[in-house]
Amino acid sequence: MYPDRVVSGMRPTGAMHLGHYHGALANWIKMQAQQPCLFFVADWHALTTHYDDPDLIERSAWDMLVDWLAAGVNPSQATLFIQSRVPEHAELHLLLSMATPLGWLERVPTYKDQIENLATKDLATYGFLGYPLLQAADVLIYRASEVPVGEDQLPHIEMMREIARRFNHLYGKEKGFEQKAQDAVKKLGSKRAKLYNELRTQFQQDGDGEALEQAKAMLDDAHSLSMIDRERLFGYLEGSRKLILVEPQARLTASSRLPGLDGRKMSKSYGNTIALREDKDAVTKKVRTMPTDPARVRRSDAGDPARCPVWQFHQVYSDNATQEWVVKGCRSAGIGCIECKQPVIDAIIKEQEPMHERAQPYLDDPTLVRAIVADGNDVARKLAQETMRDVREAMGLSYT
Numbered sequence: 001m002y003p004d005r006v007v008s009g010m011r012p013t014g015a016m017h018l019g020h021y022h023g024a025l026a027n028w029i030k031m032q033a034q035q036p037c038l039f040f041v042a043d044w045h046a047l048t049t050h051y052d053d054p055d056l057i058e059r060s061a062w063d064m065l066v067d068w069l070a071a072g073v074n075p076s077q078a079t080l081f082i083q084s085r086v087p088e089h090a091e092l093h094l095l096l097s098m099a100t101p102l103g104w105l106e107r108v109p110t111y112k113d114q115i116e117n118l119a120t121k122d123l124a125t126y127g128f129l130g131y132p133l134l135q136a137a138d139v140l141i142y143r144a145s146e147v148p149v150g151e152d153q154l155p156h157i158e159m160m161r162e163i164a165r166r167f168n169h170l171y172g173k174e175k176g177f178e179q180k181a182q183d184a185v186k187k188l189g190s191k192r193a194k195l196y197n198e199l200r201t202q203f204q205q206d207g208d209g210e211a212l213e214q215a216k217a218m219l220d221d222a223h224s225l226s227m228i229d230r231e232r233l234f235g236y237l238e239g240s241r242k243l244i245l246v247e248p249q250a251r252l253t254a255s256s257r258l259p260g261l262d263g264r265k266m267s268k269s270y271g272n273t274i275a276l277r278e279d280k281d282a283v284t285k286k287v288r289t290m291p292t293d294p295a296r297v298r299r300s301d302a303g304d305p306a307r308c309p310v311w312q313f314h315q316v317y318s319d320n321a322t323q324e325w326v327v328k329g330c331r332s333a334g335i336g337c338i339e340c341k342q343p344v345i346d347a348i349i350k351e352q353e354p355m356h357e358r359a360q361p362y363l364d365d366p367t368l369v370r371a372i373v374a375d376g377n378d379v380a381r382k383l384a385q386e387t388m389r390d391v392r393e394a395m396g397l398s399y400t
């Protein structure tokens with residue numbers, strides 16, 4: 001019914017590091033070549049936890065956009081925009097909040113985890129409780145079909161789907177819907193109208209899923225229908241309501257395989273990161289001083305890669321032959337740790353070379369980034385406004 005769009009955002013909370021690249025950005029870069037993608041700077045989300053430090057957010061937003069472009073996010077393939085520049089997100093968030101039960105928000109597992117993990121902050125705020133609902137608005141407003149997420153975010157997607165379903169159920173009822181839907185059927189032309197009615201009956205009476213899919217495919221091809229008639233006919237297939245918001249699917253992405261320099265999750269708060277655009281000397285120094293298997297006190301002591309964070313870097317960066325060389329050399333004390341780390345250093349520097357090159361024009365002329373984002377904001381806003389027109393109409397707020 002709507003184009004297969006992917007929507008994903010990131011909070012601007014500091015410079016991006018290689019954990020972000022391997023955990024999310026590399027995946028964005030793959031997806032942007034496959035289908036329409038909207039990638040946004042989630043600045044309102046950053047405020048839910050950093051409401052007392054707003055200066056950091058704006059500065060980080062521009063740095064993060066340069067990092068995205070450096071990593072290979074391509075503005076001619078994907079739409080890049082800033083969440084707060086599309087105020088329709090906030091309007092949809094507000095309207096969805098009217099009918100979202102509090103319990104749905106309180107039961108989101110990350111809510112309690114975050115409150116415990118960020119114990120130094122006062123997160124007993126209305127904004128923080130509502131952030132999964134804002135996330136839902138971010139996605140539903142683009143009628144996205146897919147959201148790339150890790151396993152831990154699945155409950156958020158399930159909640160988005162429930163919110164969309166509840167909204168369609170509450171507000172998809174249109175005055176005179178049955179008659180309007182039947183008028184729309186006639187506009188299909190007699191042959192297709194007959195087929196539509198047959199398939200609808202097969203689905204509604206016998207639960208025939210194939211008939212439903214066939215009818216949906218037929219509607220996808222019915223280009224002569226207006227958008228509103230098409231929505232009516234999609235809704236009429238399954239019941240007597242219009243589909244206003246689309247239930248998105250989760251697109252599971254592998255969680256980052258790249259840990260921090262100390263083997264824990266790579267995170268600025270642990271001080272164990274390599275920045276996306278780190279300079280060569282810093283990369284060399286950071287990897288050279290990485291902890292290794294504590295059993296290798298002397299060069300002659302044998303070690304075990306399974307107890308060493310450097311090995312996890314080899315698993316991301318090294319080919320099979322190098323990995324075999326590491327395992328053999330470590331277990332037999334045939335190689336030293338500094339020697340073992342060199343291929344990792346070389347691979348990171350090689351990975352980062354094109355990133356530095358891609359970033360340079362944007363660092364030389366920051367107006368280039370501003371222009372890309374201004375264009376992206378316009379594209380996103382237009383799509384968001386289309387959805388909001390339907391949402392307002394459905395909720396009796398169109399005042400025409």
Ligand code: SF4
Nearest residue numbers: 293303308330337340
């Ligand atoms: S040889 Fe390599 S894998 Fe073994 S402990 Fe040293 S750095 Fe780690």
